[in-house]
Amino acid sequence: MSAPSLWLMKSEPDVFGIDDLARKKTEGWNGVRNYEARNFMKSMKVGDKVLFYHSNAKPSGVAGIAEVSRTAYPDPTQFDPKSDYFEPRATPAAPVWFQVDLRFVSKLPRLVPLDELRGTPALADMALFKRSRLSVIPVTALEWKIITGLAKS
């Protein structure tokens, strides 16, 4: 089996933050409506590691660690006409949007804020900055090591 891949996934803590994941233990990551993010989720394997990022927060930054507990399956909200995430083009036989399940691993010793990530030269090439609006982003092993290291200092 290949090594787990590493990711960063964004969530607004006012809606669902790391403390919510800690309480619920696992969560279906529904509501992703971007093709590139969807394709990243489809490539995830059980055991892949995820940096849980708080967006639209005070401050925004990396708050914790999760792991993929279920590989991609159709996002049920796309079939629900009452949902904000309803997708009229989708049918159960031909779903458009997918989600994975994430399991809580840990909360970082401290939140690593965005401006600190920006201020770290070794992280200058992070996809997080180049693709600032993407909510599912691949992370390199070095980036992972640096960010989790910052959280311990």
Added chain:
DNA sequence: GCCAACGTTGGC
């Protein structure tokens, strides 16, 4: 297939 208009994300 181009591109203007529009909608959404997310930092501030």
Added chain:
DNA sequence: GCCAACGTTGGC
């Protein structure tokens, strides 16, 4: 709440 960035939609 504002607005820049940028992905998506739809007219042609």
